[in-house]
Every structure is written in C-alpha cells, then in structure tokens.
Amino acid sequence: MSQTLNIQNLHASVDGNEILKGLDLEVPKGEVHAIMGPNGSGKSTLSKVLAGHEDYEVTDGQVMMDGIDLMDLEIDERSREGLFLAFQYPHEIPGVSNANFLRAALQARLPKGEEIDAVGFYKEMYAKMDALSMDRKFTGRAVNDGFSGGEKKRNEILQMMMLEPSYAILDETDSGLDIDALKIVAEGVNRMRCPERGFLVITHYQRLLDYIVPDVVHVLFDGKIIKTGGKELAHELEEKGYDWLTNELVAV
Amino acid sequence: MADSATLEAVNIDNEAGNFTYPEDYEYDAGYGLTPDTIDYISDIKKEADWIREFRHKALKIFNKKPMPTHWASKDLENIVFDNIRYYLSKGQKPTRSWDEVPDDVKETFERLGIPEKERKFLAGVEAQFDSEAAYSNVKESLEKEGVIFVNSTEGLREHPELFKKWFGKVIPTGDNKFSALNSAVFSGGSFIYVPPGVKVAHPLQAYFRINAENFGQFERTLIIVDEGAEVTYMEGCTAPKFETATLHSAVVELVAMKDAKIQYITVQNWSNNVFNLVTKRGMAHENAEIRWIDCNIGSRLTMKYPGVIMKGRKARGEVISIALANDGQHQDTGAKMIHAADETTSNVVSKSISVGEGRSTYRGQVHIPKHLKGCKNNTECDALLINSNSRTDTYPAITVRGNQHATQHEASVSQVSEDQIFYMQQRGLSEGEAMSLSVNGFVNDLVREFPMEYSVELKRLIDMEMEGSVG
Numbered sequence: 001m002s003q004t005l006n007i008q009n010l011h012a013s014v015d016g017n018e019i020l021k022g023l024d025l026e027v028p029k030g031e032v033h034a035i036m037g038p039n040g041s042g043k044s045t046l047s048k049v050l051a052g053h054e055d056y057e058v059t060d061g062q063v064m065m066d067g068i069d070l071m072d073l074e075i076d077e078r079s080r081e082g083l084f085l086a087f088q089y090p091h092e093i094p095g096v097s098n099a100n101f102l103r104a105a106l107q108a109r110l111p112k113g114e115e116i117d118a119v120g121f122y123k124e125m126y127a128k129m130d131a132l133s134m135d136r137k138f139t140g141r142a143v144n145d146g147f148s149g150g151e152k153k154r155n156e157i158l159q160m161m162m163l164e165p166s167y168a169i170l171d172e173t174d175s176g177l178d179i180d181a182l183k184i185v186a187e188g189v190n191r192m193r194c195p196e197r198g199f200l201v202i203t204h205y206q207r208l209l210d211y212i213v214p215d216v217v218h219v220l221f222d223g224k225i226i227k228t229g230g231k232e233l234a235h236e237l238e239e240k241g242y243d244w245l246t247n248e249l250v251a252v
Numbered sequence: 253m254a255d256s257a258t259l260e261a262v263n264i265d266n267e268a269g270n271f272t273y274p275e276d277y278e279y280d281a282g283y284g285l286t287p288d289t290i291d292y293i294s295d296i297k298k299e300a301d302w303i304r305e306f307r308h309k310a311l312k313i314f315n316k317k318p319m320p321t322h323w324a325s326k327d328l329e330n331i332v333f334d335n336i337r338y339y340l341s342k343g344q345k346p347t348r349s350w351d352e353v354p355d356d357v358k359e360t361f362e363r364l365g366i367p368e369k370e371r372k373f374l375a376g377v378e379a380q381f382d383s384e385a386a387y388s389n390v391k392e393s394l395e396k397e398g399v400i401f402v403n404s405t406e407g408l409r410e411h412p413e414l415f416k417k418w419f420g421k422v423i424p425t426g427d428n429k430f431s432a433l434n435s436a437v438f439s440g441g442s443f444i445y446v447p448p449g450v451k452v453a454h455p456l457q458a459y460f461r462i463n464a465e466n467f468g469q470f471e472r473t474l475i476i477v478d479e480g481a482e483v484t485y486m487e488g489c490t491a492p493k494f495e496t497a498t499l500h501s502a503v504v505e506l507v508a509m510k511d512a513k514i515q516y517i518t519v520q521n522w523s524n525n526v527f528n529l530v531t532k533r534g535m536a537h538e539n540a541e542i543r544w545i546d547c548n549i550g551s552r553l554t555m556k557y558p559g560v561i562m563k564g565r566k567a568r569g570e571v572i573s574i575a576l577a578n579d580g581q582h583q584d585t586g587a588k589m590i591h592a593a594d595e596t597t598s599n600v601v602s603k604s605i606s607v608g609e610g611r612s613t614y615r616g617q618v619h620i621p622k623h624l625k626g627c628k629n630n631t632e633c634d635a636l637l638i639n640s641n642s643r644t645d646t647y648p649a650i651t652v653r654g655n656q657h658a659t660q661h662e663a664s665v666s667q668v669s670e671d672q673i674f675y676m677q678q679r680g681l682s683e684g685e686a687m688s689l690s691v692n693g694f695v696n697d698l699v700r701e702f703p704m705e706y707s708v709e710l711k712r713l714i715d716m717e718m719e720g721s722v723g
Contacts, residue, residue: 051678054670075677076686084678091675095693104689105679142693159679 003029003066005167005198010061012049019045021223022061027167030195034209034234035202037220038242043202044088046220047171051085052078065167080109082166086156086173093143098155099125101143102162109163128161132188149176157188168192169200174208186211206238221246269490269521271363273356275464277382281339283466287311290436293339297405297439300412310425310435317429325582327553331527336468336499338437339383346378346388346403353379357386364490366459373705375454376401380471381461383439390456398447401456404472407443414445418476422505422535422561431531434470434503441471441502446481448509455484455517455703460500462491462526468499475505477512486517486706493523497552500526506534506542510564513541519706521713522551524580530556533588536596538564545701546573548583549713557615559588562596569598574695574710576717577610577642586615586647587631595626602633603695606642607717614646614663622653629659636694637667638687666694688718 005027012020019042027033037043049056050063052075063070070078093101102125107116129138132154144152153173160168170189174182189199189212201212209217209231217233218225219242227233227245237245281292290311294304319328347353350367361367361379370377376390378401385403394401400411407415425435442458462469477483491498500522508514514534522528528551534542544558560569571587589598604612614633629652635644646663668690676686691714692699699707 051674053674074682075674076680076682079678079680087675087678091669091672093672093676093690093693095696096689101676101679101689104681104685108680108682108685163679 002064004064005200006064007050008062010046010049010063011059012045013057013059014045014055018059019056019223020049023220023224025218025225027198027200029166029198031215032193032199032201032212033216033218034214035200035218035220036204036206036234036237038246039204041220042223043204043220044171047085047169047202050078050083050169051075076108079163084160084163084165084168086153086160086168086170088172088175090144090152090156092145094145096143097140098143099139102159105159105163125158125162128158131161131191132158133184134158150178150181153177153185154181154188157185161188161192166196167198167200169202171202172204173201174203174205182208183211206234209234219245269364270493270523271360272463272492273360275340276342276356277340277464278343279339279341281337283337284334285311285336285338285437289338293437293439296339296341299408302416303408306420306425307436310432313426314429314432314436317426317432319429325553325584327582328527331497331499335466335496337464337466338468338470339439340464340467341382341384341439344384344386346385346406348387348389350387353386357381360461360463361387361459364459364461364488366457369457369705373454373703374457375452376456378403378442378458379461380440380458380469382463382467382469385440391454394450394452397450398445399450399452400443400445402443404438404441404443404474407474411443411445414476415443415474418505418507419474420505422507422533423503423531427531430501430529431503434472434501434531437468438470438472438503440469441473441504442475442485443473444475444477444483444485446477446483446512448478449480450478451482452484455486457486457488460487460489462498462500465494465498466496468501471502473502473504474507475514475516476507477509477514479509480511481509482513484515484517484703486519486703489518489520489522491523491526494525496525498526500528500530502530502532504530504532508534508536508540508542510538511540512537515543515545516558517545517702517706519547519549519702519710519713520551520554521549522554524550524552524578526551528554528556530554532556532558533561534559534569535561535563536567536569538593539566540564541568541570543570543572544587546571546585547702547710548573548575548585549717550578551581551583553582553584555584557586557588557617559590559617560598561590561592562598563592565593566595566597567593568596571600571602572698572701573602574698575602575604575612576691576714577604577606577612578717579608579610582611582613584613584615586613586617588617589619589629591618591620591624591627591629594624596624597628599629600631600633601698603636603698604633604644605636605638605691605694606644607638609639609641609643611643611645613644614648616648616650618648618650618652618659620652620654620657620659624654625656627657629657631659631661633663634694635663635665636691637665638691684718688715691718
C-alpha cells in the first residue's frame with residue numbers, strides 16, 4: 001500500500017463555479033509540502049475539499065490516502081482515518097470545554113464499549129500544552145470561545161498533537177499570528193515531523209516557511225499546480241511575487 | 253448539515269422508557285368524567301366529606317371553564333375527555349419494601365433504575381404507577397426528626413389538619429381548566445412536611461409512571477417546609493409510547509415558611525403521545541427561597557409555567573428550565589414570578605432547543621406592583637434552533653410599576669451552524685455526536701444546577717434525543 005496522500009486531476013466547484021481545475025499533488029509520509037499561491041487560487045478550497053466540506057462538489061479526479069479513496073468517506077471517517085485539518089478560522093463551540101472536546105474526539109477513535117483512560121489523557125494533554133506554552137486554565141474554557149487569534153491557532157496545533165494524524169493540512173495557520181506565537185506554533189509542528197506523517201502547509205507568505213522548512217514547494221494558481229520546486233522556490237516567490245510565474249503561464 | 257442525520261435524530265423516543273406491562277387493574281373508573289367518576293374515586297379512597305365536596309365543586313368549575321385556546325396551541329382541542337380513564341389502580345397500598353411491590357410494577361421501576369438510585373443517594377422514594385403509589389419509603393432517621401413523606405391519599409387521611417391548611421391555597425381550583433380537572437380527580441402525588449429547622453441533606457424523590465393507554469394521571473403534590481427547614485425534591489416521569497393520547501395533569505403546591513428553602517427538580521421524559529399540562533406554584537414567606545429546576549424532554553405538548561409568589565420580605569424565587577422539542581413536539585414552558593413584598597428577588601433562566609419541526613415557546617410573567625420597594629427580577633431566555641424548520645417564540649410579560657425596582661431581560665436565538673458541525677466532524681465526531689455535544693454545550697451551565705446523578709442522566713437523555721440511530 002502506498003504511503004502517500006495522492007491527488008489526481010482534482011476538479012471541484014462551489015455553487016457551480018469551478019475552483020479546482022485538475023489539480024495533481026502527492027505528499028508522501030515523512031515530507032512537508034508547502035502550497036503557496038495568490039488570493040483566489042484555490043488554496044482554502046483544496047483544504048476543505050480534502051476534509052469533505054459539503055459545500056464543495058468534486059466533479060472529477062480522485063484523492064487516495066494510503067490507498068483509501070477519501071471521496072468514499074464521510075467527514076468524520078476521514079478524520080478517524082488520519083486526516084487532520086488545522087483551520088484558518090477555527091470555529092467556536094460554546095459551552096463545550098477544550099478538555100471535553102478533545103476527549104470526545106479521542107473517544108470517537110476507540111472501539112465501542114472502550115473508555116478513554118482519564119488520567120493518561122490529562123497527563124498527555126498537559127505535557128502537550130506545556131510544549132505550546134498554554135495555560136492549564138485553558139482546558140476548562142469553551143473551545144475557541146473568546147480566544148485571541150493566536151490562542152485559536154495554538155489550540156489547532158494542540159488538537160493535532162493529541163489526535164496524531166497521518167496527514168495534517170495547515171490552512172494559513174500563520175495568518176493573524178505575531179512572531180512569537182508563530183515560532184511556538186512552528187515548533188509544535190516541527191516536533192510532529194516524523195517518517196510516519198505527511199504535512200501540507202498552505203500559506204500565503206514565505207515567513208512561515210522560515211520556521212517550518214518544507215521539503216517541496218508547490219505554486220497553486222487558478223486551480224492547478226503550476227510549479228513545483230525545493231524550499232528555495234518560496235524565497236524566489238517572496239522576491240519576485242507571483243507575476244513572473246503567472247505571466248509566463250499566460251504567455252504559454 | 254446533512255438533513256439525513258437530523259431526520260434520523262428526530263422521531264427518536266427514549267427506548268429505555270418505552271415498554272409496558274399488560275393491564276390488570278382491580279379498580280378502573282371507566283371512560284369519561286361525570287359526578288359518578290368522582291364518587292367512585294372518593295369511595296375507593298374512603299375520603300372525608302369535605303374532600304368529596306371539594307372534588308365535585310372542582311368538576312363544576314372544570315366543566316364551566318373554557319380551554320385556554322386564546323393563547324395556547326390548538327392541539328389542546330384534540331384532547332377528548334370522554335376517551336380518557338380517570339382512575340386505574342391495582343388496589344395496592346404503597347409498601348415500604350420493594351419485595352412487596354407487585355412483580356410487574358417492581359420490574360417497571362427496576363428497569364427505570366429507581367431502587368438502585370434509592371440505595372445510592374436518596375433520602376426517600378415514592379413510586380407511583382398510574383393512579384396510586386406502589387412504593388413509598390423514607391429513611392428512618394428523617395422520620396424520627398418528624399419529616400413526613402407519603403402519598404397524597406395517605407397525607408389526607410393521616411395528617412388532615414396540615415393538609416387542609418395549605419391544600420388549594422397556593423393554586424386555587426379555578427386557576428385554570430387543568431388545575432380544576434386535577435382538583436376533581438386527583439390521585440397520588442406526594443405530601444411532604446419538614447418540621448422547623450430540619451435540613452434534609454439528601455433529596456427526596458418521586459417517580460411517576462404511566463403504564464396504561466387512554467389514561468390520565470393526576471397527581472397532586474403538596475410540600476410544606478416549616479421555618480428554617482430545607483428540602484430538595486425530585487420528580488421523574490416516563491410513559492410508554494402509545495398510538496393514542498395520554499393525559500398528565502398534575503398540580504404541585506409548595507409552601508416555604510420563613511427562612512425555609514425548597515428546591516424542586518423535574519426531569520421529565522414523556523413519550524410523544526402525552527399531553528403534559530401541569531400547574532406548579534410555590535409560596536415563599538419572609539426570606540424564604542423556592543427554586544424550580546425543570547427539564548422537559550419529550551411529550552406531545554407540555555404547558556408548564558412554574559411560579560413563585562414572593563409573599564414575605566426578602567423572599568426569593570427562581571426558575572431554571574431546559575426544554576427540548578423534537579419533531580411533533582411542542583414545549584410551551586416558562587415562569588411566573590409574582591412579587592408581593594418588598595425586597596423580593598426573582599431569577600428566570602430558560603434554555604430551549606428545537607430540533608426538526610419541534611417547537612418551543614417561552615412564556616414568562618413577572619409582576620411587580622407599584623406599592624413595593626426594592627424588588628429585582630432577572631430574566632434570560634435563550635433558544636437554540638437545530639434546523640431551519642424548527643420554531644421558537646418568546647412571550648415575556650414583565651409588568652413593573654413604580655420606580656424603585658430593578659429588572660433586566662435578555663433573550664437570544666442561535667443556531668448550530670453547518671460550519672460548527674463541520675469543524676467538530678473534522679475532529680472525528682459523527683454528525684450525531686457533534687450535534688449532541690453542541691446541545692450539551694448550550695445547556696451546560698444549567699445542567700450544573702442539577703445534582704450530579706441527574707446531570708449525568710440529563711446528558712444521556714440529550715445524547716439519545718440528538719443521536720438516536722445516527723452512527
């Protein structure tokens with residue numbers, strides 16, 4: 001079984017407008033791939049389509065995760081199979097504490113009748129919160145309710161650390177973060193890097209990639225990957241902008 | 253959110269309560285309600301003349317009173333009073349030992365977990381099966397302190413002086429059509445007296461079970477807590493799911509004397525064929541406190557507005573309620589706060605959840621007259637809609653005269669958004685689990701008001717309502 005997240009010829013629309021227009025991408029386990037692209041290129045659409053958001057209709061192509069066809073699975077099944085999406089705008093869940101939410105998410109991964117070990121759960125959660133410099137009081141607060149932008153993003157990383165996915169998509173995790181929060185978040189991600197896990201880091205700016213150094217950089221434009229390169233490609237984009245690539249494309 | 257899952261989440265009955273045993277009654281008042289029905293009930297109970305007259309008078313008032321259809325649901329008109337049986341019993345006397353309870357009745361309560369709860373954390377239990385109590389017991393230590401906890405039939409017989417003094421005083425017979433109905437045919441319910449200064453540490457619990465079809469349960473509860481005394485009373489209710497309508501119409505009167513405290517907790521989970529039309533009111537004397545904590549899940553139509561008359565200076569009244577209306581259900585609930593003395597304080601917090609075509613209505617009345625000073629009221633009602641075709645209405649009526657009072661009112665309506673469910677599902681929760689967790693989050697701060705054992709039960713009931721067969 002191939003240990004990759006493999007996307008082939010992906011076409012997806014929202015409200016009848018095609019956003020992804022034949023996207024090809026492969027993220028093997030153990031690698032960090034970055035996707036960059038100008039606004040409106042389809043970056044966030046890609047993350048939502050992979051997670052299974054119902055507003056997006058997949059019209060063609062396929063997505064295989066370790067040999068499993070993702071499109072056959074419900075949103076929650078994809079999650080339990082090992083796909084994680086760190087949201088650009090994490091939603092609030094009023095009245096539900098972070099601890100309870102995480103516990104419910106972990107419980108959902110256990111066979112019926114099996115109960116989560118509460119002591120072990122708290123121990124693990126506290127250790128991971130320490131790594132992200134999160135206050136213990138945080139466990140009792142309602143999920144993302146009244147959180148600052150930085151707290152929300154840190155919370156996403158905590159959830160990722162607790163759920164230990166095979167593939168993690170980070171959707172503009174750097175947006176709204178100051179440099180200190182960015183470093184903490186990046187460090188959390190770097191600690192998670194391992195041969196058993198693949199990352200797809202979606203970002204608008206090269207800044208994040210100074211801290212989470214990618215193995216491969218892709219450029220997304222108008223619903224397709226138009227260029228793939230090493231980490232230096234990110235610097236090139238930072239210097240020259242996207243125009244040199246997109247103009248080239250138009251010229252062809 | 254996918255409609256399939258929410259569609260499956262509706263129409264779910266709490267299967268734990270959905271069972272019935274064959275009918276085998278020694279006493280059956282038959283269908284319909286006439287003066288003969290009342291004599292039949294009075295004869296079986298060997299009642300004193302004054303109570304028989306009280307019933308007959310109530311029947312006349314009931315017949316005269318119109319349905320409150322000018323404001324309530326038209327569904328009330330579907331109650332056919334002639335198709336209901338008003339008294340059913342096996343002729344059992346309530347026993348103090350579960351071993352002596354008839355087998356099918358005992359099994360019923362065992363399936364509902366009552367004896368187990370009693371062993372674990374209750375100070376006393378009364379279990380009513382259709383019209384009469386089958387079991388009634390209170391811890392010996394409380395009995396020695398003079399605490400009385402019996403059913404209303406026994407209360408009338410054994411403690412007529414106490415009973416008569418307060419009976420029908422907080423809720424007059426003619427308060428509404430259904431209080432008149434209850435006054436005519438009442439049977440069962442609890443009679444509690446707590447002597448001055450006695451603080452009952454553990455809750456007293458009553459459990460009301462309807463087993464028969466085409467039946468009306470009319471329990472009558474009277475709780476008197478003397479000066480400086482305290483009690484927590486809890487009631488639970490279930491019925492099997494029948495094709496035909498069943499009527500539950502209780503009257504509950506509470507009296508809190510000076511400095512006394514009463515906490516009355518209801519966890520109702522009627523099946524969705526039950527018309528639940530209940531009148532509940534308490535009278536709080538000086539510096540006394542009455543709290544109604546009310547959870548309404550299930551039933552076809554519930555109309556219930558617990559109230560507190562704050563009769564003495566510095567008296568406090570509180571209503572905390574949670575209502576969940578699923579498909580085909582209407583929860584019409586609220587509170588009545590009548591301020592009748594200076595410096596009285598009332599607080600109403602209501603949360604309702606409407607699922608599918610479920611409908612919830614908040615109806616509140618706060619009355620503060622002009623001649624009083626320093627009264628306070630706080631009213632908060634929040635509604636959560638799960639689907640776009642769910643419905644919620646709020647009718648607060650706050651009458652405050654005079655300018656020496658403080659009142660505030662807040663209301664909100666929110667919806668569990670598609671994106672919230674998407675977010676939760678992305679973490680691995682099924683759609684049903686995500687809904688269930690969202691709803692539990694919405695009522696979380698109120699659930700904390702319930703004793704631990706009940707908050708667990710409540711959470712389980714909400715999970716069942718929301719999740720059902722969604723995998």
